[in-house]
Amino acid sequence: MTYCIAVSVDEGLVLTSDSRTNAGIDNVSIYSKMHVFATLEDRKLILLSAGNLATTQAVVEQLRRDKRENALVNLNSMQYLSEAADYLGRVSIEKQKRHTEEGGQSSFNATATFIIAGQVGAEPPGAYLIYAEGNSITTSRQTPYLQIGESKYGKPILDRFVKMSTPLDEAGLCSLISMDSTIRSNASVGSPVELLVYRKDSFCFEEYYCFDADDEYLLLLKRRWHEELRNAFIALPHYDRSLAKPLRDGL
Amino acid sequence: MTYCIAVSVDEGLVLTSDSRTNAGIDNVSIYSKMHVFATLEDRKLILLSAGNLATTQAVVEQLRRDKRENALVNLNSMQYLSEAADYLGRVSIEKQKRHTEEGGQSSFNATATFIIAGQVGAEPPGAYLIYAEGNSITTSRQTPYLQIGESKYGKPILDRFVKMSTPLDEAGLCSLISMDSTIRSNASVGSPVELLVYRKDSFCFEEYYCFDADDEYLLLLKRRWHEELRNAFIALPHYDRSLAKPLRDGL
Structure with a gap:
């Protein structure tokens, strides 16, 4: 399992992820x-991944290769973050299918979910969650965050305290608390905890x-x-x- | 969905349930x-139910009928709470199977889970969770509570504050907070909230x-x-x- 959060507020983005795979x-x-x-200087992109490790590694490798080889569609060719989400969805489906069709057992689960976040050109920063089916959603002013992996334990605290006007420091603190609740309750989510x-x-x-x-800080x-x-x-x-x-x- | 909690501590039991079905x-x-x-005066039993409503109603009706007709095995014939859990597991399996075999569609889900709690004779009070498969577990000194239904949102607060030595009033308050977090996050869990x-x-x-x-109190x-x-x-x-x-x- 995994737990990753992307908070997208007025001041910018906060990304948080655990590091345990099993x-x-x-x-x-x-x-x-x-x-x-x-990537090129007019964009900054970060990817969070959950699910089958072979699939997520294959997807990341394909994204890097497309970029290096300057493929027709790659992370440097995008004009919008939503294009990157579509592209990621297509690559994810392709990698999931390959592993499932080429000798997967019935109990084999190659699915993966992703969050792509960042800023492209003149657009404001944003974040997209890409489902295993390849479709994607972004945040809204009412729900300025996305989660992948083990999302339930850490959701109540985000619902209570993350608003569009929340300062980045506070959103970071809230994400760490959300991660702590999840690590406490699900043994397959664990440190190191990365925060960007x-x-x-x-x-x-x-x-x-x-x-x-x-x-020391995390323990405190x-x-x-x-x-x-x-x-x-x-x-x-x-x-x-x-x-x-x-x-x-x-009776 | 549903959310029910049974807390079993030194002083006794606290049972909490929502009332929304969908x-x-x-x-x-x-x-x-x-x-x-x-039941007879030497016992006191309470049942909490989650899952398919037709199944849970059929199970409750069978338990009442067995008791009324003084069947060989019924809630008045038990000497131990664990016997009641076994009996409940058998009745549950029977009712689930009947509905699934008699014309259930492939997407049809007749499963149900239960908690039976109370005190029988000279035994201390206790609680058992009966899975859809008919097997059951009870609490331990380290984990003095059981949950059925939507359990994740409300679990962290129980893990933090419910110990064997927790007074009943405090366990009741903690259960209400656990229920509030769940109602907030899952629209299929709702009031009235019952607390015993x-x-x-x-x-x-x-x-x-x-x-x-x-x-007024719940809002406060x-x-x-x-x-x-x-x-x-x-x-x-x-x-x-x-x-x-x-x-x-x-790269």
């Missing part, structure tokens, strides 16, 4: 799921963090969040026991 | 998922609450939890931006 519970490895591409902050119109990836499992953040939650919980009003009723017996 | 997103109804049975608190060795269900969507709790979380989030230490590095370009 082929069965007894075969766990560390792979970065944050892929950056050397992209400021609108900067066209550079200067603010990148990689937090190992024993990173986990502990403090747990303590703060505990305090929040203790401060809650109790229900009034005088309003309790007996539950009448059924 | 057959497709366009067919939503209200049904209680908390079923109580009139069972004190060990009391052999009565005297402390029952039913909170409608517009219940939602608002206060959101505010407290906001305060908790604001109090967190930020990562040190001076430690940021550039993300080097890929």
Whole structure:
């Protein structure tokens, strides 16, 4: 499993990813799921990947090769981020099919999902989620984030605190908390945690963090969040026991 | 979908359930998922249900009928809660099979899961989760709760705050918060929210609450939890931006 988040707010983008991959519970490895591409100066693109590792590696390799060979369609030829999403969807479908048709067993799952984010030319920064079927969605002002992989545990905190006006620092903090909740609940999501902050119109990836499992800041953040939650919980009003009723017996 | 929780701690049990059922997103109804049975005085049993409504209704009806007709195996004949879980598993499988074999379409899903909780004779109170396959698990001192239905959104809060030593009032509050997070994130989980608190060795269900969507306490709790979380989030230490590095370009 995997957990990646892309937050797309007024100030720019925040990308977060875990680094655990597993082929069965007894075969766990560390792979970065944050892929950056050397592109022309008028664009900056970052890819987050989830799902079958062979598929995601094949897709990343194809994107790099198309770019190097200056193929008709490649990451340098795009004028819009949505074009990159379409292109990525086509490549993903192609790679998934190849592995499934060429001797895949019935239980074999070659599917993968991606997030492509960044800024192309005069467009504002953005992010697209590419489903295993190759179609894609982007964010909205009401829902300024996308998730791939194990999305449920970490969703409530994003829903509560990420708005279009949220500063990048705060969106980064919220993403780390969302990642912490997910790592706590799903053993197949794990550190190092990568965090990339992209400021609108900067066209550079200067603010990148990689937090190992024993990173002092990450440990402090986990502990403090747990303590703060505990305090929040203790401060809650109790229900009034005088309003309790007996539950009448059924038949 | 559905969300039900059974907390089994030193002081007794806390059962919580939502009341929304849906057959497709366009067919939503209200049904209680908390079923109580009139049993002998040496036992007190409560059933929580999730999954196909026809299956769960058929199972509840069979349990009532077996008891009324004093069948060889029925809720009054059990000496242990684990026997009740086995019995429930058998009835569940039977009802699921009947509906699937008798003309079910391939997309038809008759599966259901249950939690049976309560106290039988001299045994301490307990809870069992019965899977769709008919097998069952109970709680442990490390994990003193069970969930059925949409379990992920509300799991982190239970993991953080429910211990064997947690007082029943606190376990009830934690269950309501867990339910609130789930209702917020999954539109197929909804009020009224039912809450039943069972004190060990009391052999009565005297402390029952039913909170409608517009219940004043529930609205206050939602608002206060959101505010407290906001305060908790604001109090967190930020990562040190001076430690940021550039993300080097890929190929």
